[in-house]
Amino acid sequence: MVDNAVRRSRQAVEKESLERFIGDNTDAYFRKTKRIVENFGDKHVTYAIFMRRPVLFCPRLMLEWLDEVANARGVKFDIELCYAEGDWVGAGEPLLYISGSFRHLVDLETLYLQRLGAACVAAYNAYFMCCDLPRTSFLAMDARHCAGTEMAELMAYAASVGSRVARRDKGAIGFIGNATDATAHFFDNEAGLGTMPHALIGYAGSTLRAAEMFVESFPNLPVTVLVDYYGREITDALQVCERFPELATAGQISVRMDTHGGRFVEGLDPAESYAVIERHVPEAIRQYRSEAELKHMVGTGVSAAAIHHMRDCLDGAGFPKVKIVASSGFSPEKCKVMASIRAPIDVVGTGSFLPERWAETYATADVIAYDGRPSVKVGREFLLRKS
Structure with missing residues (x-):
């Protein structure tokens, strides 16, 4: 009996905390509407949710939150998904319908929409x-x-969905993990992945010393070494491989190229960058390229030419099994250019699947029925259920 009392007390505290969170973070006009409905009588309503651009459907985190609220309030929301997780949805097509008490749904719209739109767009980007x-x-x-951490959870979830659909459709490897423990479960991992930031290179005083420190601290882990800190990407990469030849031969060393856009990778300039591409993919130079595509191909930073150059140097020095990790602005557009030039990338480290135009992430909810009577604002009739 004491345990039951403690449990009920804890549940009451959790419910109070949840309601305070909803009250503090929902739009004020929804809270006012809730008060009016409480004064004048509840109705059973149905909401339709849609987006204004094509997306990959990512409803899980929104649904889990709605389920948490329904349980806390002792009510039931009837949710009809129009698509399965990972399905393609066109602009303006209803994603799902939510039905239930107007009193209990009206103050939730702000918060459940926050858990939907951005994830759908990020998944779309990750897929491509x-x-x-x-x-x-x-x-x-x-x-x-x-x-914040809520957005980080949404984005990791989105990457996992886009990746899963790409594996299904194209046999892609996709996302094998992420950087934090909190969201590693979306990728079937127990922990985040990664080895060293630039700050460790500066602390160690050299790229080689940072690698030695890492190997000493984590002797059983593969090591990915950042090689751009001192502007000696090739020199430092080879020095690390020569220091740990057994790891290099076993494929346990990766070099991460993260050169910023203010300079060329060691050994390259505009002419040499074109020469590298001419050797590897001569047809690429003879195609029309936009200014942005040319930068990704032969420009400063981590270009396709830079990646081919690193691969040539590693192979020429006898380290063909050392992997290349490429980062620095790997957006959908940059990935497309890298594919067209067959850049020899083993791993892409990126956060650039995040939506670039935030206005495209806005999900919208409209009530389409009150106590079973269809009614929606003029211009949104397309949301009504089709008989």
């Missing part, structure tokens, strides 16, 4: 990145770009 580079592994490095 994985499809364009199907033989490349991806690592989600988005957490540092997110506005």
Whole structure:
């Protein structure tokens, strides 16, 4: 009996906390509407949810939150999914219908929409990145770009959905993990992946010393070494491989190229970058390229020419099994260029599947029926259920 009392007390505290969170974070006009409905009588309503652009459907986190609220309030929401998780949905098509008490649904709209739209767009982006580079592994490095942990959870979930659909449709490797423990479960991992930031290179005083420190601290883990800190990508990569030849031969060393856009990778300039592409993919130079595509191909930073150059140097030095991890702005557009030039990338580390145009992430909810009577604002009749 004491245990039951403790449990009920805990549940009451959790419910109070949840209601306070909803009250503090929902739009004020929804709270006012809730008060009016409480004064004048409840109705059974149906909401239709849609987006204004094509997306991959990612409803799980929204549904889990709605289920949590329904359980806390002791009510039931009837949810009809129009598509399965990972399905393609066109612009303006209803994603799902939510039915239940108007009193209990009206103050939830702000918060459940926040858990839907951005994930659907990010999954769409992740899908095309994985499809364009199907033989490349991806690592989600988005957490540092997110506005808090809730967004980080949404983005990791989205990457996992887009990746899964790319594996289904194109046989892609897709996202093999992410950077944080909290969301590693979306990728069937127990922990986040990653080895060292630039700060460790500066702390160690050299790229080689940072690698030695890592190997000493984590002797049983593969090591990925950042090689751009001192602007000696090739020199430092080879020095690390020569220091740990057994690891290099076993494929346990990766070099991460993260050169910023203010300079060329060691050994390259505009002319040499074109020469590298001419050697590997001569037809690429003879195609029309936009300014952005040319930068991804032969420009500063981590270009396709830079990646081919690194691969040539590693192979020429006898380290063909050392992997290349490419990062720095790997958006859907950059991945498409890398695919067209057959850049030899083993892993892409990226957070650039995050939506670029945030206005495209807005999901919208409209009530389409009150006590079973269809009614929706003029212009949104397309949301009504089709008989």
